[in-house]
Amino acid sequence: MKSNSLLFLLALVSSTVSATSAEDNYKTYCWQCHGMQGNGAGVNVGDMSVQPRDHTSAKAMGGRSDADLFKVIKEGGLAIDKSVLMPPWGATLSDDEIHELVKYLRKLCQCG
Amino acid sequence: MKRYWLLIGLWIAAPALAADGKDILEQQCASCHALRGPAAQTVAELWQRKGPDLFYAGIKYKRDWLESWLIKPQRLRPAGYLYFQHIKPGDKQDVPDTQTLTPHPALAASDAKAASDALLELKPPALSALVTAGDFKGGDISLSSGEMVFDKFNGCLACHQIEHDFGGLSGPEVYTGAKRMQEDYLVSFIRNPQAWNPKIPMPNKHTAEPNIQKIVQYLVALARGAADEK
Secondary structure, eight states, X not given: OHHHHHXXXXXXXXXXXXXXXXXXXXXXXXXXXXXXXXXXXXXXXXXXXXXXXXXXXXXXXXXXXHHHHHHHHXXXXXXXXXXXXXXXXXXXXXXXXXXXXXXXXXXXXTOO | OHHHHHHHHHHHHSOHHHHHHHHHIIIIITTTSOSSSOOOOSHHHHHHOSSOOOTTHHHHBOHHHHHHHHHSOOOSOTXXXXXXXXXXXXXXXXXXXXXXXXXXXXXXXXXXXXXXXXXXXXXXXXXXXXXXXXXXOOOOOOHHHXXXXXXXXTOGGGTOEEETTEEOSSXXXXXXXXXXXXXXXXXXXXXXXXXXOTTSXXXXXXXXXXXXXXXXXXXXXXXXXXXXXX
């Protein structure tokens, strides 16, 4: 019994340790278009026909509810009638990680 | 210690040429490339990678490309691997930090052949199961219709160059993709990139099946064009 609950505890600890922070996910997946500074000027933007949103702009980001932001990250731009160039990340990130990203975006834009 | 025994075991067990190839891989490639699975399961693991995984090379690459590229390697990812470790802020937008990009080690012709032989043997059954021979149905598409599907409908151009100096920089160039990779692998990878490599910066775009076929037709047409130019 005792060793079982210890195992359970260990599993719990290691799963919290391996969960990826919003900052690290943003760097890995979002920088390429939204930029190292989140300002929409990523390394890919040169030939993009629709420019990525500036995540640091309260004006550009303030109009969206958290639910909209969650939806566009999980399902992509088309899901909210925006550009196909904004990809869906639902196959890469867990719902929890996407919720954390929404909070992270709110910090970047200092809005909402 | 253990590794040496394994190497000695392999050396005794396998015919001379193949053993050479495996030695080359273990000694000159394993420091940067995973020769055994699984792929990185977390972002933290991905960040430790120094080169793309090679443990399913036998399912992925075409022999001609592999052998000649190992003799004369050329950059495939304009912003390096992993892209976010090789960029810096520029005047208008982030740019590749080319000073951090080093040339890929090259092999002599005989070593390239031996290494290719060994690489093409790497076919883990679990991943082989993701590819069905004949999954790519063939067929032609014009470059302009192909570009529509690749860019307008699916947004792949954002991260991939379709010619030198045109397209996104974070992913590998795709205009040589069909010379590099087997068509049936391309179909399977585009259908579900995360089944191959769960944490790579390429999203699953849920591309409709007929469009996957058109995209691979397009990559084949692009590779033909890229070959003509050379």
